[in-house]
Amino acid sequence: MDMLLEQLINGLAIGSFYALVAIGYSMVYGVMKLINFAHGDLFTLGSYLGYTLLVVGSGWITSTFGVWGGVVVAVLGAMLGAGAAGLLLERVAYSPVYKAGRLPLVVSALGASIFISNGIMAVWGPRFQAYPVESIPTGSIMLFGDIRITTLKLVTILVSLALMAIIYFVVERTLFGSAVRASALDREAATIMGIDFRKIILFVFFVGPALGGLAGVFAGLNYNRIIFNLGWGYGLKAFTAVILGGIGNIPGAMLGGLLLGMMEALFEGFVSGAWKNVFVFVILIVILIVRPTGIIGEKIAEKV
């Protein structure tokens, strides 16, 4: 029983990373019908920006704000940086080819992905980098009696859940959120109704990558090892989570991410680690056969 609980908590931690990255995928898909392949690389960019902030300002940031203050600085810096990179990406790679149709857009996304990950490799080098030990919060606490979890991991889970709650509230309960959802449903109708589509695009391309950047810094802090293609694996899993939850649907992305993380943990913990990914993708296929729109995906009217 304890083992089950422990693995569920492990799965929650893994899943919150997937969910944070998945939100960005789903937002962009919802509004632009584009699979943003470069999203995983913005995640990597975020983790490298946080790393650079902590390395360059390591003594100063940590001594002025404390270890946790350093974490906040790194996270905010990475969110701003990754968000700005997201906006730039939209301007440079997507906006010019938007009218050309979906295929050129996807090719452009793939190109952007290769460009960013190779750019990161050129700037920071092809080897593993490690977050500076002195800026990583230490300490751990016991949950439910005898499950030991690092404070940092607990904070990661709580911050992710809180951010997901905020995004959920903004998208589902505010006027601006209904504008985002309306644009996702039908862009032209939404524009005719007076919704400023440019604003929606800016929101989507800033918030998605910013969340990815935050996840990147937390990945670096928790696991202490970053590499230029770090985002590839996360991007793939997050994309799976998006499909699982229902593409274009933001709560679906969150649910898909958390669910995927927990399935992985349970299967690896109780059946076999070597077969984990096989199992995960079989589940994905089964869900797509039974519910092609994902777990809570709504039927979106096909454009004629």
Added chain:
Amino acid sequence: MKKKLVGFFSILVSLSLVLAGCAAPGASTSETIKIGLQAPLTGDFAAEGQWAQQSVEVAAELLNKKGGVLGKQIEIVVVDDASNPKDSALAAQKVIAQGLQQVIASYGSSVTAPAADLYDANKVVSVGYGCTAVRLTMDKQRPYFFRTAGRDDTQSEFFVKFATETLGAKRIAIMHDNQDYGKGVADDAMKFMQPKIDAGEVEIVYFDAITPGESDYSTVVSQIKSLNPDVWFYTAYYSEAALLLKQARDAGVTSIFVGNNSVPTPEFEKIAGVAAIKDSIHLNEPMPQFLAYPESKEFLDAYKAKYNELPGSIWAVYAADALNALAAAITKAGSTDPDQVTSAMRSMTDAKGITGPLLFTDRGDRKDIPYYAYVYNDQGVLELYSK
């Protein structure tokens, strides 16, 4: 008439060639015994080649100072194989053309293989020093081929002995990454462990793979924690090893962590951090600075006196030991005749080298190859493991 003349000359030429050929064994009755050294002096592993040459020359000087072999001085003839199989065959032909009967060759399994074939076909005794692929000795028998380095499965065999005898472990976890190298080491470890499992001395509580390239291994860490094995052997690369070890220590796993020879690297130390790597044990080839036989001290002192540093890798020391093995075998055989030297190589019982006793199996592998366990101390520095 012209034809006859050509025929006459060709007979003359071949006769002189035969005579020249006869002169080659005659050379062994002269002042020196010539032994070849095939090494990568250029190419990707040029540094290894240079270290090997320096080590072999130091070893030869030591032997010569003690009166040489069979009362003759040893002379080393160096050829370059440029770290690639094609040049390796050319280098081997050069050695054969010079009529040498013993050669030290070479670094890298794929580089050594073509040369070993040529040496074998021409009855030249060759001793490898930097080639560890199992296939070199097990795929086909090359009667004239030996090696002073261990095999790829040596460390699995060593692990079983070390874990059960030195550490006294009863419950063991073996973890790999489903890739060629890591799975090979893990499978070999299981193979060598099997007799002990059958005898009920050891229980394998975990044998599974992780997915390389991921960041969060908390799931397997929780498993290891609940199984609580005495020893936890990770058989693949350093970057996952660092994450596993760090996350395990954070979660309170206290099992002894044992890594393989690709784990202890600067990256491993940096990613996992001193607190996590402390007390973790890593299996590796002997490192030159930790060799502790009287012969090693003599060799390392002489090397240091000449080059003001230690040999850069253990493979260079194995090259020096290849010379020592050949010298011991020639002494035992009382001749440099390849057939007598090979049978002496196989039946030596008391030859001592820099890296321990020089004993060989019928297939040409080294017996009781030295393998060591190292442990990280409180400062995160590797030390030789001692109980």
